[in-house]
Amino acid sequence: MSNIREVSRAAGVSIATVSRAISSPDKVSETALKKVYAAIEKVGYRPNMMARNFRAVRAYSIVVLVPNLSNLFFATVIRGIEDAAQQKGYAVLLGDTRDSHDREQEYTRLVETRQADGILQLRPHTPGKSLEPDSGMPMVSACGCENTPYPSVRIDNTGAAREIVDYLITQGHRRIGVLAGLPDNPHSNDRLQGYRQSLENAGVPFDPDLLVNGDFTMGSGQMAASHFARMKDRPTAVFSMNDEMAIGCIQGLKSAGIRVPEEMSITGFDDIEFARYSDPPLTTIAQPAEELGRASFNTLLELIEGKELQQTETVLPYEFVVRKSTPALRR
Amino acid sequence: MSNIREVSRAAGVSIATVSRAISSPDKVSETALKKVYAAIEKVGYRPNMMARNFRAVRAYSIVVLVPNLSNLFFATVIRGIEDAAQQKGYAVLLGDTRDSHDREQEYTRLVETRQADGILQLRPHTPGKSLEPDSGMPMVSACGCENTPYPSVRIDNTGAAREIVDYLITQGHRRIGVLAGLPDNPHSNDRLQGYRQSLENAGVPFDPDLLVNGDFTMGSGQMAASHFARMKDRPTAVFSMNDEMAIGCIQGLKSAGIRVPEEMSITGFDDIEFARYSDPPLTTIAQPAEELGRASFNTLLELIEGKELQQTETVLPYEFVVRKSTPALRR
DNA sequence: CTGTTAGCGCATTCAC
DNA sequence: GTGAATGCGCTAACAG
Numbered sequence: 001m002s003n004i005r006e007v008s009r010a011a012g013v014s015i016a017t018v019s020r021a022i023s024s025p026d027k028v029s030e031t032a033l034k035k036v037y038a039a040i041e042k043v044g045y046r047p048n049m050m051a052r053n054f055r056a057v058r059a060y061s062i063v064v065l066v067p068n069l070s071n072l073f074f075a076t077v078i079r080g081i082e083d084a085a086q087q088k089g090y091a092v093l094l095g096d097t098r099d100s101h102d103r104e105q106e107y108t109r110l111v112e113t114r115q116a117d118g119i120l121q122l123r124p125h126t127p128g129k130s131l132e133p134d135s136g137m138p139m140v141s142a143c144g145c146e147n148t149p150y151p152s153v154r155i156d157n158t159g160a161a162r163e164i165v166d167y168l169i170t171q172g173h174r175r176i177g178v179l180a181g182l183p184d185n186p187h188s189n190d191r192l193q194g195y196r197q198s199l200e201n202a203g204v205p206f207d208p209d210l211l212v213n214g215d216f217t218m219g220s221g222q223m224a225a226s227h228f229a230r231m232k233d234r235p236t237a238v239f240s241m242n243d244e245m246a247i248g249c250i251q252g253l254k255s256a257g258i259r260v261p262e263e264m265s266i267t268g269f270d271d272i273e274f275a276r277y278s279d280p281p282l283t284t285i286a287q288p289a290e291e292l293g294r295a296s297f298n299t300l301l302e303l304i305e306g307k308e309l310q311q312t313e314t315v316l317p318y319e320f321v322v323r324k325s326t327p328a329l330r331r
Numbered sequence: 332m333s334n335i336r337e338v339s340r341a342a343g344v345s346i347a348t349v350s351r352a353i354s355s356p357d358k359v360s361e362t363a364l365k366k367v368y369a370a371i372e373k374v375g376y377r378p379n380m381m382a383r384n385f386r387a388v389r390a391y392s393i394v395v396l397v398p399n400l401s402n403l404f405f406a407t408v409i410r411g412i413e414d415a416a417q418q419k420g421y422a423v424l425l426g427d428t429r430d431s432h433d434r435e436q437e438y439t440r441l442v443e444t445r446q447a448d449g450i451l452q453l454r455p456h457t458p459g460k461s462l463e464p465d466s467g468m469p470m471v472s473a474c475g476c477e478n479t480p481y482p483s484v485r486i487d488n489t490g491a492a493r494e495i496v497d498y499l500i501t502q503g504h505r506r507i508g509v510l511a512g513l514p515d516n517p518h519s520n521d522r523l524q525g526y527r528q529s530l531e532n533a534g535v536p537f538d539p540d541l542l543v544n545g546d547f548t549m550g551s552g553q554m555a556a557s558h559f560a561r562m563k564d565r566p567t568a569v570f571s572m573n574d575e576m577a578i579g580c581i582q583g584l585k586s587a588g589i590r591v592p593e594e595m596s597i598t599g600f601d602d603i604e605f606a607r608y609s610d611p612p613l614t615t616i617a618q619p620a621e622e623l624g625r626a627s628f629n630t631l632l633e634l635i636e637g638k639e640l641q642q643t644e645t646v647l648p649y650e651f652v653v654r655k656s657t658p659a660l661r662r
Numbered sequence: 663c664t665g666t667t668a669g670c671g672c673a674t675t676c677a678c
Numbered sequence: 679g680t681g682a683a684t685g686c687g688c689t690a691a692c693a694g
Contacts, residue, residue: 003671014681019673029679049444051671054385055686061424061446069406069413070604079400082427086437091446092425093392096413106417113380114332115392115422218608251608273401277549277582279610334687345665350689360663382687386670 002043011039022047059117061091062300063110064142065131066122069096071216072272073242073289074122077142080293081120088301090117097123104131111137117304120296124186125149138303142296144313145186151303153296153314157187160285160318161194161239162201164267167283167320168237169202172329173265177210177235179224179245188213191241191269210235218248225252228264236264236329243268243275246282250325265326271319281323288316333374342370353378390448392422393631394441395473396462397453400427402547403603404573404620405453408473411624412451419632421448428454435462442468448635451627455517456480469634473627475644476517482634484627484645488518491616491649492525492570495598498614498651499568500533503660504596508541508566510555510576519544522572522600541566549579556583559595567595567660574599574606577613581656596657602650612654619647 008015013032021028021036028036039045053059064081066074082092093116095107104123108131110116118138121131125141125148133139133150144152168176178195181188192211199206212227214220221240225248228234240246246268250260258264261280268275271286295314302309339346344363352359352367359367370376384390395412397405409423416423424447426438435454439462441447449469452462456472456479464470464481475483499507509526512519527537543558545551552571556579559565571577577599581591589595592611599606602617626645633640 004673005671015672016674016681016683017679020680023673027679032679046440046443048671049441049446050381050385050388050390051445051686052673053446054381054670054688055672055674057381057686059381064425069400069410070403072401072403072406075400075406078425079427082400082425086434091441094395094409094413094423094425096410103417109377110380110422112377114382115380115384218604222608247605247608251610254610273549274578274605277553277578279582279585335689336687346687347665347667347689348663351664354689358663363664379687382670383689385686386688386690388670 001048002045003048004045006043007036007039007045010043011035057114059115060089061093061116062118062120062297062304063093063095063107063116064120064122065095065097065104065107067097067099069094071244072274073270073287076272076289077122077293080290081142081297082293083290084294084297088297090297090301101129108137118300120300126184126186129184138300140296140300140303142292143187145190147186148313151299151309151312153292153299153316155287155292155316155318157190158194158197160269160320161191161241162198163194163320164269164283164285165195165198165239166201167322168239168265168267168326169198169204171237171265171326173235173237174204175207175210175233175235175237176204177212177228177238179221179238179240179249180211180213181216181241182213188241195239214241214245216242216245218244218251221245221248221250222252225249226256229253229256229258234264237326238264238266240266241269243270243272243278243282243284246284246325247274247278250278250280261325261327265329267326271321276323278325280325283323283326284321286319286321288318291316332379333376334379335376337374338367338370338376341374342366388445390446391420392424392447393449393451393628393635394424394426394438394447395451395453396426396428396435396438398428398430400425402575403605404601404618407603407620408453408624411621412473412628413624414621415625415628419628421628421632432460439468449631451631457515457517460515469631471627471631471634473623474518476521478517479644482630482640482643484623484630484647486618486623486647486649488521489525489528491600491651492522492572493529494525494651495600495614495616496526496529496570497532498653499570499596499598499657500529500535502568502596502657504566504568505535506538506541506564506566506568507535508543508559508569510543510545510552510569510571510580512547512572513544519572526570545572545576547573547576549575549582552576552579552581553583556580557587560584560587560589565595568657569595569597571597572600574601574603574609574613574615577615577656578605578609581609581611592656592658596660598657602652607654609656611656614654614657615652617650617652619649622647
């Protein structure tokens, strides 16, 4: 493997000149530049980034902590991260934690041992259970919630949920089921607040029987469906907190002989691509997933570079998408 | 940031002893060990991996090249890669190439510049268009095909396709549409061969009108549906080369007023989680996605470590999964 | 078993 | 503009 010294020999200049020719060509004479470039070509030189980064005390890479890469919303956020990182010359280290605290801890070590410069956390912050923000470790939440205790990028989850439930009420629904995440999930809680606000505005009392806790998988959506199907006083609509659960729920309802959307409307959240191809296509909240990724990377980069953050919280706009899963209620 | 020298001072031993205490404790006396560990604790030492890797001339990381991270099959393969890599102390650098040859080239540089030790390629090899295998660059295909010109892990795509089409024939079908990838896609070609073999075995002539080229997205499946719907002599079944296109196709057929599976059976490939929640649930080929990832990483690791490969091609078993999208043809 | 020392490839400081 | 020399943190060779 050729190094800078070989190039210097081939070019007949010092290694300092070669180094300068590469990183600050304006400080080198035309003639020297030409010789260096020719020599680089000749010996097939590729700079050793490990050495360069080692000296710069900068890994030029970040870690992405994601609970589950097979979640399409997360995968899309990561694409955005990767896009922004690539533009800025950073590499993205994948940390699929599989919801394991140990694995999360393990990946944290990459930063402590200088293999990475910072962390992008896709799991929303749960006090006690989550990685606590550590002043020495640059960390940004790419899918924040109302109480993220460190810099974050997010949408207004509560507002989005309120908007979607408001719409269901407009369509004539009063008994609206809610398919939430686990009770300690921050996204779920933010969205649940929007649900409750919407009901309250409409003068509809909150009925705990209508709340089912899932875990954002299609399987849990399917389980929830049998709960709703068995109820004596069934909801006429269900607000699911992500598209996967909504899709699982639709499948479960159909299996139970309930027609969707004729007998039960359903809404999702995220607007993954499958939402459009579901039967019926899902009314949902389109999150700017790639943009969340890009913005969170840029925030993290500022942190890494030691800049003062303009804003510790970035709230991006979402879009409410109406499809066929929510027709007007016929009575 | 504390380094090995600080530890040595705090422990009252030389830096060599500290280094040995960490990497080969059996070569250090009990007393020295204790002092070193105490000192590490005291100064909060974390080894600088950049320095260590630099010296070892090993990045302990690999690059995964994936055309599109939002493809669930790929995402699952990557989870397997990540799992195996983590166990062996390797980090996974994400290279979402977005089907861009330039980006692929860009990521290749990570290996040339020693930021990574090897490449795991998820895109099947297309002669001319793909990264050509370079003896200096360890590279393994995680989703290989019949003619991958470098080490690969794969399933028997042709056999799987044959099996699925055989089954459709058993169910009474004779006019079987095929929803393929682009004409130069190797996976598509391997599977198409299986399709043709099956037809030939059954004495059914190949009808080019029944072949539609998609691009493995749901959108292209939907487009294909309108082609099939418009045909005067429609197929009674469609073999789609992945689940996404099958799901898009179902949606398109339903929109065109064709009932699935009553009027048209359909099969997928991959067995992504959505296949089970599709309406109707898809008959498909379950690829051992995570295992493909794990196995390909282990192969790559052997290459990186300079071992002689036992086998240059690993063929893993798939599973044929029958669901409700393929009832027996009623005539 | 332990300490001293050289050197990995590079950027940078300081003379010239 | 250019070159010689230094050191980043670590491991390994060598000497004791």
